[in-house]
Amino acid sequence: MEIYVLVKQVPDPEAIVKVKSDSELEIENKYFTSFFDEIAIEAGLKLKEKTGGKVTVLTVDNRRVDALRRGISMGADDAVQIADPALEGADQFALARTLSTYLKDKPFDLILTGRQAMDDDAGIVGPAVAECLGIPHIHSIIGLEVDDQKKEAKVLREVENGKESLTCPLPALFTCQKGLNVPRIPLVMNVMKAMKAQIKKVDLASLGLGPSDVSPYIKIEKYVPPPKRPPVKMVKEDFPQNVKTLVKLLREEAKVI
Amino acid sequence: MSNDIWVLAEHHEGKVKKITFELLSAGIDFSKKTGQEVAALLLGSGLEEAVKSLTPFADKIYLMDAPSFTPYTSDAYLASIASLIKEHQPSILLGGATSTGKDLFPRLAMHLQTGYAPDCTGLSMGEDGKLTARRPLFGGKVFAEMAFSEARPRMATVRNNAFLVNENPGKSAKVISVPPHIDPSLLKKKVTGFEKATGAKLDITEADIVVAAGRGIKAPENFKLIEDLADVLNGSVGTTRATVDEGWRDLKDQIGKSGKNISAKLYMAFGISGAIHHVLGIGTCKTVVAVDTDPNALIFNYADYGIAGDLFQIVPALTEEFKKALVADQ
Ligand SMILES: Cc1cc2nc3c(=O)[nH]c(=O)nc-3n(C[C@H](O)[C@H](O)[C@H](O)COP(=O)(O)OP(=O)(O)OC[C@H]3O[C@@H](n4cnc5c(N)ncnc54)[C@H](O)[C@@H]3O)c2cc1C
Numbered sequence: 001m002e003i004y005v006l007v008k009q010v011p012d013p014e015a016i017v018k019v020k021s022d023s024e025l026e027i028e029n030k031y032f033t034s035f036f037d038e039i040a041i042e043a044g045l046k047l048k049e050k051t052g053g054k055v056t057v058l059t060v061d062n063r064r065v066d067a068l069r070r071g072i073s074m075g076a077d078d079a080v081q082i083a084d085p086a087l088e089g090a091d092q093f094a095l096a097r098t099l100s101t102y103l104k105d106k107p108f109d110l111i112l113t114g115r116q117a118m119d120d121d122a123g124i125v126g127p128a129v130a131e132c133l134g135i136p137h138i139h140s141i142i143g144l145e146v147d148d149q150k151k152e153a154k155v156l157r158e159v160e161n162g163k164e165s166l167t168c169p170l171p172a173l174f175t176c177q178k179g180l181n182v183p184r185i186p187l188v189m190n191v192m193k194a195m196k197a198q199i200k201k202v203d204l205a206s207l208g209l210g211p212s213d214v215s216p217y218i219k220i221e222k223y224v225p226p227p228k229r230p231p232v233k234m235v236k237e238d239f240p241q242n243v244k245t246l247v248k249l250l251r252e253e254a255k256v257i
Numbered sequence: 258m259s260n261d262i263w264v265l266a267e268h269h270e271g272k273v274k275k276i277t278f279e280l281l282s283a284g285i286d287f288s289k290k291t292g293q294e295v296a297a298l299l300l301g302s303g304l305e306e307a308v309k310s311l312t313p314f315a316d317k318i319y320l321m322d323a324p325s326f327t328p329y330t331s332d333a334y335l336a337s338i339a340s341l342i343k344e345h346q347p348s349i350l351l352g353g354a355t356s357t358g359k360d361l362f363p364r365l366a367m368h369l370q371t372g373y374a375p376d377c378t379g380l381s382m383g384e385d386g387k388l389t390a391r392r393p394l395f396g397g398k399v400f401a402e403m404a405f406s407e408a409r410p411r412m413a414t415v416r417n418n419a420f421l422v423n424e425n426p427g428k429s430a431k432v433i434s435v436p437p438h439i440d441p442s443l444l445k446k447k448v449t450g451f452e453k454a455t456g457a458k459l460d461i462t463e464a465d466i467v468v469a470a471g472r473g474i475k476a477p478e479n480f481k482l483i484e485d486l487a488d489v490l491n492g493s494v495g496t497t498r499a500t501v502d503e504g505w506r507d508l509k510d511q512i513g514k515s516g517k518n519i520s521a522k523l524y525m526a527f528g529i530s531g532a533i534h535h536v537l538g539i540g541t542c543k544t545v546v547a548v549d550t551d552p553n554a555l556i557f558n559y560a561d562y563g564i565a566g567d568l569f570q571i572v573p574a575l576t577e578e579f580k581k582a583l584v585a586d587q
């Protein structure tokens with residue numbers, strides 16, 4: 001099977017992120033490969049181990065290729081970086097157009113992405129790439145089995161009141177959710193090797209795309225700090241009076257019950 | 258161009274979900290500024306009860322009746338909705354940030370080549386009709402105000418409890434039956450089964466009240482205490498990654514960065530230390546209560562009310578106290 005995994009290097013959830021101005025954030029320099037993208041890589045590797053074939057990791061990033069190196073260290077065969085100054089200011093739709101243009105003449109059976117990237121939390125790129133390629137997609141999968149002969153996937157998806165099982169013909173795109181697997185931790189030796197691995201670099205011109213093909217549909221107009229909660233009110237009376245007071249506060253002050 | 262505000266109605270077992278009424282209420286508010294009409298988009302079959310409950314909330318209901326809409330797949334929904342949008346050219350299309358909304362909207366937006374703001378916690382409409390969407394980034398460490406390009410419709414999915422349901426919507430919708438656009442060759446995905454979650458409770462993303470416990474609960478069977486409290490409050494039970502990793506609770510109930518974002522009116526955390534990964538999931542809850550034996554637990558930094566105490570003492574007493582208070586109300 002030919003499997004492509006779309007990956008992104010993002011600030012670690014523990015990184016400090018602050019609003020610097022209306023148009024700028026201050027982000028602590030602590031990055032990791034987006035949690036759900038590692039799950040997607042692991043899913044690709046597991047399938048490859050079963051059916052043979054190849055896993056390629058693919059990113060659009062003008063600066064960081066660490067997510068690709070993470071992929072290689074975990075076992076991916078190939079890595080591709082799409083970078084271009086014209087992508088500055090791109091939105092998720094522009095990225096989807098870029099990624100799908102790269103993918104459209106590749107022999108893929110399966111494309112895997114994260115449920116959402118752990119920075120913008122948008123969850124747009126995956127389904128939008130599938131639309132551009134005209135292949136089916138399923139969002140937020142927690143189970144995956146592939147019948148390589150029948151070119152069909154059996155998928156488990158999380159919905160509000162339970163779990164849905166679906167079948168889907170390949171090629172298809174799935175976005176991966178926690179629960180699908182536990183990503184392997186690469187061996188130090190492989191991490192070293194990945195540092196030196198060759199990464200293919202592609203620009204927009206070689207894809208036949210120009211700046212107008214990556215103009216955004218949505219734009220961040222302004223960053224704002226999160227609404228501040230007032231300081232906590234500690235109920236300091238002894239038990240059981242504290243419980244009575246808390247119930248009273250919730251009913252009469254917060255009015256939530 | 259009709260300029261209308263459309264809301265994709267979501268329903269489960271024939272009943273329209275609360276998020277749909279919240280979004281229609283927001284639509285009614287916006288329409289007062291710009292004179293647009295508000296329409297609900299209803300796909301499925303056997304939806305008499307849904308039509309009835311939506312009627313006071315919209316000027317129009319576009320009803321597409323076909324069995325292949327239930328259960329949802331994007332294959333069936335996308336073409337039908339896209340062709341209706343092309344015909345009527347609404348100005349705005351809203352949906353819930355639900356498993357359906359998150360599956361359908363990004364793909365539909367790409368199909369229509371229009372802007373989509375996902376997982377919003379607020380929307381505002383200027384006098385000039387400009388729509389601004391507010392959404393959390395980095396799990397809520399910052400928020401972004403998003404603007405849309407000229408393309409229409411402007412699309413957004415919105416979390417629960419971002420808007421109040423209008424008590425007096427005052428509309429009386431005209432029902433417009435629309436033939437669905439279903440090309441059987443495009444129905445590629447097939448839903449082959451559904452495993453209903455145990456318990457009749459709402460998903461934690463949909464519940465107004467979420468009661469949660471973390472590792473401080475010490476053993477899986479002790480969750481009974483938390484469930485009893487949730488039952489009295491008609492709430493749902495959430496948890497942390499710690500208990501999910503222990504195998505005590507199901508992943509679907511995990512709140513936080515690698516779990517779910519919740520927007521409950523009341524969130525109560527018992528024996529939860531307040532790791533950043535966890536509290537990122539509760540940033541848009543209205544009122545937060547924390548109980549932890551450690552008076553310095555980080556969770557208190559994110560709470561409105563706190564008690565430094567033993568959950569095994571406090572939870573059963575709270576259950577009794579709420580029971581008393583709620584009985585007195587009746
Ligand atoms: C070169 C470049 C310049 C940018 N400039 C700006 C800017 O000026 N202003 C601004 O607001 N934003 C900018 N962005 C960010 C961009 O708009 C998106 O926010 C972001 O890259 C993808 O969106 P997301 O994180 O919300 O993805 P989601 O839609 O949440 O991602 C879902 C999944 O899609 C895949 N995916 C996402 N992003 C990529 C990627 N880059 N490469 C490969 N796979 C991916 C992953 O599998 C991920 O799990 C830029 C991005 C790039 C790459």
Ligand SMILES: Cc1cc2nc3c(=O)[nH]c(=O)nc-3n(C[C@H](O)[C@H](O)[C@H](O)COP(=O)(O)OP(=O)(O)OC[C@H]3O[C@@H](n4cnc5c(N)ncnc54)[C@H](O)[C@@H]3O)c2cc1C
Nearest residue numbers: 471472473497498499513514515516528530534535550568
């Ligand atoms: C990439 C990544 C993603 C993650 N995603 C998530 C996520 O989505 N959600 C999540 O929750 N975590 C997540 N985590 C884990 C997170 O960092 C914490 O480890 C976890 O939230 C801790 O869970 P806890 O509060 O239940 O346990 P602990 O941190 O062990 O806290 C238990 C608390 O119980 C208190 N306690 C003990 N006994 C009692 C008693 N009798 N009465 C009252 N209080 C008592 C203790 O004082 C303590 O504060 C993630 C971590 C990583 C690295």
